[in-house]
Amino acid sequence: MVYQGELFVVDSGKPERCYVTNGNERERILGTLAQIDRALSSSPTFDPSVPNIEFSLSLDDLPRRSRGKGTFFGYTRKEGREYNDIWMMPNYAYWSWNYTHAPSWNSIRKEIEQRETQLPWAKKDPRVVWRGKVKMAELRKELVRVSEGKPWSDIKPVVINDAADPHTKDVMNLRQFCGYKYTVQTEGTSYSGRLKYLQLCRSALITHPLEWQEFHTHLMRLAGPDVNYIEASENFGNLESAMEYYQVHDDEAERIARNSYETFARRYLTPAAVTCYWRRLFWSWASVQGYEPQLYVPDEQGNMVMRGTPWTAFAANWPKDPAIIP
Known part of the structure; x- marks a missing residue:
């Protein structure tokens, strides 16, 4: 009340x-x-x-x-x-959200913003990056499958808090994702808490069609001058062709990344x-x-x-x- x-x-x-x-x-x-x-x-x-x-x-x-x-x-x-x-x-x-090593929304925003000022688009890793628990959704397994061994991919499943599992070493913190030109968003139980963090990066976001809404997802634009993300198919079957296209049309990918950063990091997620x-x-x-x-x-x-x-x-x-x- x-x-x-x-x-x-x-x-x-x-x-x-x-x-x-x-x-x-x-x-x-x-x-x-x-x-x-x-x-x-x-x-x-x-x-x-x-x-x-x-x-x-x-x-x-x-x-x-x-x-x-x-x-x-x-x-x-x-x-x-x-x-x-x-x-x-x-x-x-x-x-x-301490689980993600983000003790406050203000602190993670400042740290990512500082990293972005030090890492212009041309110096970012040109691959697409993703980390996550594949058991949470079938589409995550498909994402790993279609990207495995591809030169444009740094997509790996991870296991948290299990030193005996080889995938534990692939865990990344939120700040590291911003070092890539392309990031992937996947839903899990429902919406994914990672989306807002990826939108703090000046990177081109790739996502399957979102089933779950958040308070700000209506601001995501798929086309037009304000386009701010790339939509993949539900099973990521077209991810390879999308990466091949944007590696040739790097200026378009940079515009998408810039629009996303200006829309979310600089405005609506402050x-x-x-x-x-x-x-x-x-x-x-x-x-x-x-x-x-x-x-x-x-x-x-x-x-x-x-x-x-x-x-x-x-x-x-x-x-x-x-x-x-x-």
């Missing part, structure tokens, strides 16, 4: 039951709520305060796995009427733009909410008590119940 410009957690549910396979429920919860708090606390003084709103969040990669009915905010959705009740919000990693999106989301939600949220309600004795926990107390105490003061 947002009430008089302050963020409250009304019901945290049982997130540990949703993310047992991910193990980063704390990072998802705090990273999402911290962004909301920043959007509220940094609202310009000349703007009217964000209205009082109450909403639900799904922090799962598969939003319907957390909740089957109702309208709520989620990180992703598919096209179609059956997903119209999911309002898209920015991913938690726009705050922090902390300011992401924060602006949150505030627009709040106002749009308020316009259809249809009721006035109440922060205080009477208890059994008739005393007015707070329904929610202030975000500050929740962040300091979760997963313990901050309402229980020792």
Whole structure:
């Protein structure tokens, strides 16, 4: 709930039951709520305060796995009427995602930007690069298969945290991908968290047709003067012909890379733009909410008590119940 410009957690549910396979429920919860708090606390003084709103969040990669009915905010959705009740919000990693060695969105942006200033297009590795877990999706296996042994490819599967597996040595950090002219995006369980990081690079992004949307993917342009990515077929069967084409038409690939960098790294994925999106989301939600949220309600004795926990107390105490003061 947002009430008089302050963020409250009304019901945290049982997130540990949703993310047992991910193990980063704390990072998802705090990273999402911290962004909301920043959007509220940094609202310009000349703007009217964000209205009082109450909403639900799904922090799962598969939003319907957390909740089957109702309208709520989620990180992703598919096209179609059956997903119209999911309002898209920015991913938690726009705050922090330690798993990818990106302790903050600001820090990874600055490091990649610095690398880009030191590495002009002509000095980048001309191959296409990808790393990932192939077991997450069949199309990833196809990507590895069609590119294996090709001179234009640096595409390899990886295994995380298993020193005995030979693929462990092929792990790369996010900054290294920007050293290539071409990067590949692949979906996994649903959307892929790597997309926004690849869009920080001045590289030509190659992706299969995306099935899962994110809050910014409508800004991806396949054709025209603002083209900012290259679309491969679903099984990457045309990847070799695409690489052969762009190696001859290097200027076109550079234009795609530049357009992507200017659109996303320099504009729509900046902390300011992401924060602006949150505030627009709040106002749009308020316009259809249809009721006035109440922060205080009477208890059994008739005393007015707070329904929610202030975000500050929740962040300091979760997963313990901050309402229980020792």
